[in-house]
Amino acid sequence: EDQVTQSPEALRLQEGESSSLNCSYTVSGLRGLFWYRQDPGKGPEFLFTLYSAGEEKEKERLKATLTKKESFLHITAPKPEDSATYLCAVQIGSSNTGKLIFGQGTTLQVKP
């Protein structure tokens, strides 16, 4: 069964304290891996797409990497405004619809 697992479930950081979020996946053929940010009461906001192992994408303080079994979202010197839930999702090769399979998310809190 296709599965996506994120860890940790929750993460508290001090402002400036760098860390990483993990997304492990077990799927039948990866077409793409996606990272989204979700603020409370809002829809997910697209951050990155990764297609193949070894690929990296960066945006401000965020950097996403991909291996054959997992993806990491590295947060460098986070600020309080980075506080949100970060969602990882995959599109699998066996699906022609492009539907996303999500992990449960990591809730990040950055304290000033």
Add this chain to the structure above:
Amino acid sequence: DTGVSQDPRHKITKRGQNVTFRCDPISEHNRLYWYRQTLGQGPEFLTYFQNEAQLEKSRLLSDRFSAERPKGSFSTLEIQRTEQGDSAMYLCASSLGVREMGNEQFFGPGTRLTVL
């Protein structure tokens, strides 16, 4: 704003009532998805449209749920005889086709449903 829009943003209803939600995708996007998200969980796929054709439905979508996308533009999701277990955030997303590689989906703000 040319993003995905959803209406209403919040809906409170009594058990047994019918509700309908609307989604307006990004105008040039031919693919439209509905997801459901409960507290502390990631979104779960409900159904998918390519233009006006509904091509996939999740087993989560019971007979009480129906979705349409007339003329391949906006979409509606109707829940009949609502139950307390239907309380969730209903999210709509759209995308511009599926390449050999993955394609990004852009989400609306969601409709928060509370069934009393």
